[in-house]
Amino acid sequence: MTYSNLKEDNIQSFLNEPLAMYNYTPSLSFIDLLNDKFKLVEIIQEGISFGLFEKIRSIFPFTMQDWSTYLDISLKSLQRYSHDKRSFKPIHSEKIIELAEVMAYGIEVFEDVDKLKLWLGTPSLALGHKKPLDLIKNSYGKELVMRELVALEYGIFA
Secondary structure (H helix, E strand, O other), rough: OOOOOHHHHHHHHHHHHHHHHOOOOOOOOOHHHHHHHHHHHHHHHHHHHHHHHHHHHHHHOOHHHHHHHHHHHHHHHHHHHHOOOOOOOOOHHHHHHHHHHHHHHHHHOOOHHHHHHHHHHHEHHHHHEHHHHOOOOOHHHHHHHHHHHHHHHHOOOO
């Protein structure tokens, strides 16, 4: 897994960047979107544009193969989305948002991208000796990881 595009300034500028260029509400930033659950539901139902996915993909530490695994679609299908520049189905859009939500919150908690990267790839006692990256492949695992991030934010260590 490569983390070369995961830079603090790229992340902060994207998280606060208005989503108008991705055909979403002009005054809404990505952080605003993550906090507005009604808008999230609407955007997920419409399907995330490939442009927004590309932006998310460019700043978070997942390769195309990783995304293929996390979204449960073949790499070839994911590449077709890229080629056709089409929007994702709602089920895939929801998963993209869930992964982005974990990453955005992780960045908030750790305040350091390198510490977040290390934590994501390290087995955690609180997570049953599993790596957070392995758990975020489904909604239940994502919730466990988010719960652990909340605990870390409040200084509760396992």
